[in-house]
Amino acid sequence: MERKSKVLVVGAGIGGLTSAARLAQSPHLEVEVTERLSFAGGRFTQHDHDGYAVPTGAVHMIPHGRKGPMAKLLFGKRSNGGLDLRRHGFDFLPTTRFAGWMKDGKLRSSNSSIGVMRWFRMRDTLNLPRLLGARAKQPWQDEEIDGDAWLRQRYSDDLVDFLDAFSNFAISLRFNQMPASTVVRLLQNAFWLDRPSVPKGGCKGAIVALRKELRQLGVRVRLSHEVTEIIPGHSDESTKNHRFAVGLRRRGRPAATWEGYDAIVWNGGHPNLLSALSDDFEVDEAVLKQVKRTTAVGGIGFVFALDDDIPQRHSGVTMLTETERVGGYVLPTFSEPELAPEGKHMMVTHQYVPSSDIQSEINKGRDDLFEAIPWLSDHGEELCVHAYHRNWPCNRSPQGAELPADIGVDGVRLVGDGVKAHGWMMIEGIAANIPAVVNDINSMTRSAK
């Protein structure tokens, strides 16, 4: 009998686990996942903190809810490239309002994107077709204008400030830090698709369902095992029948052991992959240059425990436009009460980080929150604040960087937030990139036989 091709997925983040589950649907592949940490989920899971589901990264939001690429991937039928995870009791729970805006201490909220437009000038609504109709499915050629300049030429400052606060909250970047075509496409997707959702059981709900699926598909997930190096398979006797020899080091052990694989899906970002790949592999020069000039994006998030007397009673993302740093906050417990102890709520905030002085950035964020949210000091207790940077950033590459999944090495592809598809934010960007990677790995492993 012909042996199956062995695929190693490096990293058990949401990008790695979803790719592994999709790849394992192919009968000619034997798929394994390896993760350097002692838990799966990466920046898309949570740790329990006295009954509060404190995120390792993601603020428990699925940007485009039940209509986005992640919903298609997780809930779509297997015959359609999906994982059909509702079989495991997992689902997305829509936010109870589309969005909110806290300004001058007053809270507005709306149930639709059109409802949000009513907060701004009539001219903004009349001009909306110029945004929604702009061709932005691909990055614009020789793009010189940034997203902020593009929008301010067409819309009121109030509207642009509101949308920019959303960008700060969701992407950790301001519009002036992204190309215009990226911003236009992001906004088009946000306008046309569903309102955000909260994963049932929080981010970890998705990880638990994926792990059940992987178990059913016979995929082994090895935790506490780091990939240290990738060399050609023929370099070692034990791996000579495979394209790659991969050095795997178990946590606490000094040395790695070699294992053979025919394809590698890398979930840990371009710089880490490039340092693991030996010089025997020739990486595309243009990609090397692109990776060199790309820096990961940091951010800061606070988590507050709230009592049940808070006047705000919805889980829509609430934007803050008068703050120095914080873009917004969300109370996911109004969609998924399981994320806090009974009778309590949880608030998660997010802010971009324009300087390297993390302590001063945290102080600015805290000041912002107590100034902008009138009920916070009476009803909230700070549980923790997390700074996301270095190897645990908000985004391994900034939105709009357009780093490729293919670095020019046969048998290797990247998934995850280093390779987000154009104009898709957060984990929607990860999901939008996965079908092409799965197709590539399938055809590369078939043609290598």
Ligand SMILES: Cc1cc2nc3c(=O)[nH]c(=O)nc-3n(C[C@H](O)[C@H](O)[C@H](O)COP(=O)(O)OP(=O)(O)OC[C@H]3O[C@@H](n4cnc5c(N)ncnc54)[C@H](O)[C@@H]3O)c2cc1C
């Ligand atoms: C504060 C914050 C808030 C966010 N909020 C949201 C949100 O609400 N909604 C949303 O959609 N997105 C959100 N995001 C973005 C989202 O969390 C990330 O894009 C997503 O979790 C990244 O998933 P990933 O699989 O690409 O990477 P990761 O989660 O980082 O997974 C990669 C895994 O690879 C492992 N790894 C790396 N190198 C190796 C190696 N050599 N060997 C073995 N394992 C290795 C790492 O340990 C890690 O576990 C947020 C991010 C942050 C930081």
